[in-house]
Amino acid sequence: MEFLVHIEIEWPPGNDPKLKDEIFAAELLQGQKLAREGKLKRLWRIPGRWANWTLYEVADATELHACLTSLPLYPWMNIQVHALAEHPNDPRSLGL
Template sequence: MEFLVNIKLRWSDDMDPELKAKVIRDERAHAAELIKEGHLVRMWRVPCRFENWGLWRAADATQLHEIITSLPANPWMYDIDVLPLAKHPVDPIHTAA
């Protein structure tokens, strides 16, 4: 099952710069594993904002919840929107000859 996920982040104002750097490193390493496992399909940054949109794959909403909450930056994610996606009959990936 595919999900379109929007995540907004906000670092703590008094966050230790070393902790922030560690979380960012850990987040990238964890994302690389999720890519290998086929869960993280695509990721886009929103210009001029500290947020992203991602195309994620999971067996169901429960598994997606487990994946998102396992992200190292999860404690600083303050707004997460999840849109479950269904196949469309005119999706170019399925209609291309």
């Protein structure tokens, strides 16, 4: 099942820059791990914000929650999940 996930990162400007560098590096690695496992399919930046849209493909909402809480930046994330149903005209299912 696919989910469209909207993530806003709420990082106080005065936070320790070293902590930011460490967490940011760990975040990139964990994102790539989820991508290699075929769970995180696409990732886009929202222009002008420390925020993104992500497309996940997982078994259900419980596995999605496990993926999202595995992200090092999770404590600073404000996340909205949109459950997706298959559309008969989706180019992927049409083989287009």
